[in-house]
Amino acid sequence: MTPDQTPFPAGGEPRPYLDFRVTQLDGDEQISRAFYDAVSVNDDMLDPLAQHHSADDAHSFFVLYDHTATWDHPGEPQFIALHLQRDVQNRTFRFERTVLPLPSMAQSWLIHRGCPSEAIALDPDRGTKPADEATRALQERLMSVGDHYALGWSYTSDDPDDHVTLAVLRARDEHAPSPFRVLVEEVDFDTGTHTLREGGFGTVGEAMDWSRDRLEGAARPLPPVRPRSAHSRPTTAPKSAASRPSVRAP
Known part of the structure; x- marks a missing residue:
C-alpha cells in the first residue's frame, strides 16, 4: 500500500x-x-x-x-x-x-x-472529511461518551478498494440498550471522505459475527441501536473508569 x-x-x-x-x-x-x-x-x-x-x-x-x-x-x-x-x-x-x-x-x-x-x-x-452529518454527529458523540464503552476488538483493513475500520465496543452500564456496539468507518478515496456508522447487538457473539461477515464481503445491514426504555437506569461511567478508561476484551 x-x-x-x-x-x-x-x-x-x-x-x-x-x-x-x-x-x-x-x-x-x-x-x-x-x-x-x-x-x-x-x-x-x-x-x-x-x-x-x-x-x-x-x-x-x-x-x-x-x-x-x-x-x-x-x-x-x-x-x-x-x-x-x-x-x-x-x-x-x-x-x-x-x-x-x-x-x-x-x-x-x-x-x-x-x-x-x-x-x-x-x-x-x-x-479525509466526514461524508455526511450522521458521520459528524457520531464522531462528536464518541468524543463525549467514549468512557462509557470498553473497546473489545478492532480491525483496520487498509485495502485501497475497501478501506474499512471495525470496532466492537461493550457498554460499561449493564442496563444499557444494545450493550454491544459495532462501529464501521469506510473511506472513499475518490471523494476524500469517510462515513461512520453504528450498530447495536445483544451479545458479543452477534457483534463479532457481523464484523467477520463485513470483512469477508458479506455484510448484512447494521441493526439499529435499541432505544433506552423509560424505566432503564441512566448510562453513567464509574468514576474510576472515567478517569482512566480501559481497553480490554468484552
Whole structure:
C-alpha cells in the first residue's frame, strides 16, 4: 500500500511540525528511554492530526496517525493518543499512550485525561472529511461518551478498494440498550471522505459475527441501536473508569 492510499497521506502537503518538547527533560533516564522506544523512535512516521499544549506547558496532548501500522500485523489500529506531563524544575516528564482504531476514540481518551474538547479538534487539512452529518454527529458523540464503552476488538483493513475500520465496543452500564456496539468507518478515496456508522447487538457473539461477515464481503445491514426504555437506569461511567478508561476484551 502506497502512502497516498492512506486516509492520512504522508506525501502532498507538508506535515505539521511535531515537537514533543521533552528534549531538555532528561532527568529520568529510564522514562526518556521508554519514551524513545514507545514514541519518538518513529517520530518521522507520525502524522500529528491534533495537538494541544497547556498554557503553562505542563501538559501536551496529541492525536497521531502512525504510518508504520500498515506494515505491522494485519488489522492493527493506526492512531496513537499521547498525553505528556512535564516537570521542568526537575527536568523530568511522564507520558501515557494508547493505540486506538478511530481518531474520535483517541480524542475521547485525551479529553478524559484533562484535554479541553474544543482544543483537540482534528486538523481539517489532514486526512479525509466526514461524508455526511450522521458521520459528524457520531464522531462528536464518541468524543463525549467514549468512557462509557470498553473497546473489545478492532480491525483496520487498509485495502485501497475497501478501506474499512471495525470496532466492537461493550457498554460499561449493564442496563444499557444494545450493550454491544459495532462501529464501521469506510473511506472513499475518490471523494476524500469517510462515513461512520453504528450498530447495536445483544451479545458479543452477534457483534463479532457481523464484523467477520463485513470483512469477508458479506455484510448484512447494521441493526439499529435499541432505544433506552423509560424505566432503564441512566448510562453513567464509574468514576474510576472515567478517569482512566480501559481497553480490554468484552
